[in-house]
Amino acid sequence: MKQSLMRPEFIELAPPVLEDGVLYISQKYKTSLHKCCCGCGETVVLQLTPAHWQVEVHGSKVSLHPSVGNWGMRCQSHYWIKNSQVVWAKQMSPSQIAAVRERDKQDQAIHIARVNASKSQNAGALNTLWELLKKLGRWLMG
Structure with missing residues (x-):
């Protein structure tokens, strides 16, 4: 199912099973992971560094930038996560x-x-x- 909201969950290590709609954030390993927001079931792993992606947390809301372009995956989905909302981009x-x-x-x-x-x-x-x-x-x- 296509996601429209993501909630942050701070972890040290990745859980064995990822939940839909959860952006897992490991500050220790500077990594974020989530199930692709399009609903394809693929796992998206992002490096949290100034040269790659950054996460901003505002209370219970999370933003991730730049956008997530899953072009190596079959779905090739492209979206932003802004204030915990998934904002979809056009297909490229x-x-x-x-x-x-x-x-x-x-x-x-x-x-x-x-x-x-x-x-x-x-x-x-x-x-x-x-x-x-x-x-x-x-x-x-x-």
Whole structure:
């Protein structure tokens, strides 16, 4: 049966059987899973990272962004979960799906490059600080 509402349930590990209409969220493993909202019965597993999906919880309501595009599944359903409501998107053509997948890859590459650049800048600052501390130590020791 097609879902119109999702309720959040916080878990550590996935339950053996998933209930319809439940968005399971494991903060420990940064993962979300649910049965596909179209009713096909497939399990949808999403990585909760800045480069993939994010969950926002407002009391008993949950939002998931960006949208869920199940293009690797037979149903190829596409929807958002906003304030616990399932908002359906129009069916996409194979070329549209390919374009979205390519854009997702580019977005992930940009995110990874930003994280690596930030780490590199932090490492450079730590090296500079370490060199200053060594100089200070040599100066203090005479």
